[in-house]
Amino acid sequence: xxxxxxxxxxxxxxxxxxxxxxxxxxxxxxxxxxxxxxxxxxxxxxxxxxxxxxxxxxxxxxxxxxxxxxxxxxxxxxxxxxxxxxxxxxxxxxxxxxxxxxxxxxxxxxxxxxxxxxxxxxxxxxxxxxxxxxxxxxxxxxxxxxxxxxxxxxxxxxxxxxxxxxxxxxxxxxxxxxxxxxxxxxxxxxxxxxxxxxxxxxxxxxxxxxxxx
Amino acid sequence: xxxxxxxxxxxxxxxxxxxxxxxxxxxxxxxxxxxxxxxxxxxxxxxxxxxxxxxxxxxxxxxxxxxxxxxxxxxxxxxxxxxxxxxxxxxxxxxxxxxxxxxxxxxxxxxxxxxxxxxxxxxxxxxxxxxxxxxxxxxxxxxxxxxxxxxxxxxxxxxxxxxxxxxxxxxxxxxxxxxxxxxxxxxxxxxxxxxxxxxxxxxxxxxxxxxxx
DNA sequence: ATATGAATTAAACAAATGATTAATAAAAAA
DNA sequence: TTTTTTATTAATCATTTGTTTAATTCATAT
Numbered sequence: 001x002x003x004x005x006x007x008x009x010x011x012x013x014x015x016x017x018x019x020x021x022x023x024x025x026x027x028x029x030x031x032x033x034x035x036x037x038x039x040x041x042x043x044x045x046x047x048x049x050x051x052x053x054x055x056x057x058x059x060x061x062x063x064x065x066x067x068x069x070x071x072x073x074x075x076x077x078x079x080x081x082x083x084x085x086x087x088x089x090x091x092x093x094x095x096x097x098x099x100x101x102x103x104x105x106x107x108x109x110x111x112x113x114x115x116x117x118x119x120x121x122x123x124x125x126x127x128x129x130x131x132x133x134x135x136x137x138x139x140x141x142x143x144x145x146x147x148x149x150x151x152x153x154x155x156x157x158x159x160x161x162x163x164x165x166x167x168x169x170x171x172x173x174x175x176x177x178x179x180x181x182x183x184x185x186x187x188x189x190x191x192x193x194x195x196x197x198x199x200x201x202x203x204x205x206x207x208x209x210x211x212x213x
Numbered sequence: 214x215x216x217x218x219x220x221x222x223x224x225x226x227x228x229x230x231x232x233x234x235x236x237x238x239x240x241x242x243x244x245x246x247x248x249x250x251x252x253x254x255x256x257x258x259x260x261x262x263x264x265x266x267x268x269x270x271x272x273x274x275x276x277x278x279x280x281x282x283x284x285x286x287x288x289x290x291x292x293x294x295x296x297x298x299x300x301x302x303x304x305x306x307x308x309x310x311x312x313x314x315x316x317x318x319x320x321x322x323x324x325x326x327x328x329x330x331x332x333x334x335x336x337x338x339x340x341x342x343x344x345x346x347x348x349x350x351x352x353x354x355x356x357x358x359x360x361x362x363x364x365x366x367x368x369x370x371x372x373x374x375x376x377x378x379x380x381x382x383x384x385x386x387x388x389x390x391x392x393x394x395x396x397x398x399x400x401x402x403x404x405x406x407x408x409x410x411x412x413x414x415x416x417x418x419x420x421x422x423x424x425x426x
Numbered sequence: 427a428t429a430t431g432a433a434t435t436a437a438a439c440a441a442a443t444g445a446t447t448a449a450t451a452a453a454a455a456a
Numbered sequence: 457t458t459t460t461t462t463a464t465t466a467a468t469c470a471t472t473t474g475t476t477t478a479a480t481t482c483a484t485a486t
Contacts (some may be wrong), residue, residue, distance in 0.1 A: 035250060041444060050464085115328075173381070173386040195374070198372075210419045253473060254475080266435070266476080269475055269476075270434085
């Protein structure tokens with residue numbers, strides 16, 4: 001029998017088996033590290049310490065297992081993002097600070113995620129299409145507050161998509177370059193994370209300077 | 214007999230055969246589109262319209278073919294980058310304008326390159342290690358000019374690695390998000406490129422605002 | 427024209443891979 | 457307990473994949 005769950009650390013009622021989680025956790029780890037094609041079903045079976053046949057028993061195929069993991073990962077990630085963007089109580093500047101902190105923490109916890117997602121997305125943009133949260137970003141309180149600032153003459157006017165793109169760029173891209181940055185600056189993984197943590201304070205200031213008149 | 218050449222559009226003396234180029238061009242296109250693992254030798258043979266055995270005849274293995282292509286691609290890309298950074302005649306602000314224009318043009322011409330490189334790099338950082346140009350960026354005229362501006366009190370002081378990272382982030386990252394941006398903004402590929410071309414002018418201004426006191 | 431080496435081809439090989447099967451063990455329901 | 461459903465296992469299948477081989481064609485130099 002095949003069952004569906006959102007993710008291993010989920011609140012929803014779970015009567016799923018233990019091996020099902022073991023498979024998903026191992027598969028997610030391997031997919032993130034090596035990508036879809038380079039990960040074999042035997043890799044997953046070995047890593048999760050289950051019998052190879054169990055993968056097909058629970059998930060029917062490697063492709064389906066991948067799609068479930070991709071969906072859940074995206075959903076979890078985007079949900080957390082939208083959360084900050086839509087907080088009614090915080091100002092734009094507070095949001096910038098909050099999302100820098102939160103996103104950097106999130107990516108430090110799962111540094112392979114951005115490259116993985118953007119890479120797999122390129123071949124199969126449909127996964128993202130299904131995400132309800134995707135389009136919400138441009139209609140978020142965050143964007144509204146920026147546009148409000150433009151109206152009031154506080155901020156320079158520019159298409160909000162540029163604004164949002166810039167914020168995400170300076171937050172996410174450095175992680176995708178981590179191998180390069182670590183190499184040219186001779187940093188350990190720990191050093192690199194310190195550098196990223198520095199950026200939590202720097203990024204909000206940079207963005208404000210970028211948009212302030 | 215196996216011969217080595219830098220790239221198909223190279224100046225160096227070429228007595229390489231036609232099929233060798235055909236293989237490399239097809240392989241590069243496929244590797245960029247699907248990644249190393251998802252690309253099969255038969256894919257490459259079909260795309261380049263050569264016999265499967267010719268791949269091993271000229272390049273000995275898929276892995277070696279990939280590494281040659283990766284090296285050449287990186288070399289070409291980084292060379293062009295360093296070129297702008299080290300121009301003695303231009304000011305920092307001019308360099309910002311020039312590199313925005315040049316890099317955006319480069320990536321529009323080969324939009325899959327950044328994601329491909331950063332993704333494959335994650336598994337195999339050695340390819341980048343071999344690049345002589347990598348470390349040069351931090352010792353470039355570009356960085357020196359920024360630090361000079363800091364000394365003169367014109368620019369805010371921050372570790373140059375942050376400065377360089379930010380510039381590259383706002384230039385490159387949007388391309389890596391192109392599927393997402395196109396989706397949430399309902400853009401065609403053409404529209405997206407128009408948006409990227411807009412950024413050629415915007416980015417230098419943003420960066421200056423970011424660093425100027 | 428002929429001989430020699432390079433280029434090309436079709437066929438095949440061995441290993442890897444996604445998936446299935448049939449038998450067995452464990453758990454749940456009767 | 458017995459029966460029935462669910463979970464697990466080892467073995468196997470059919471393709472796919474990277475690579476090689478042996479034969480053949482092509483080009484060039486003698």
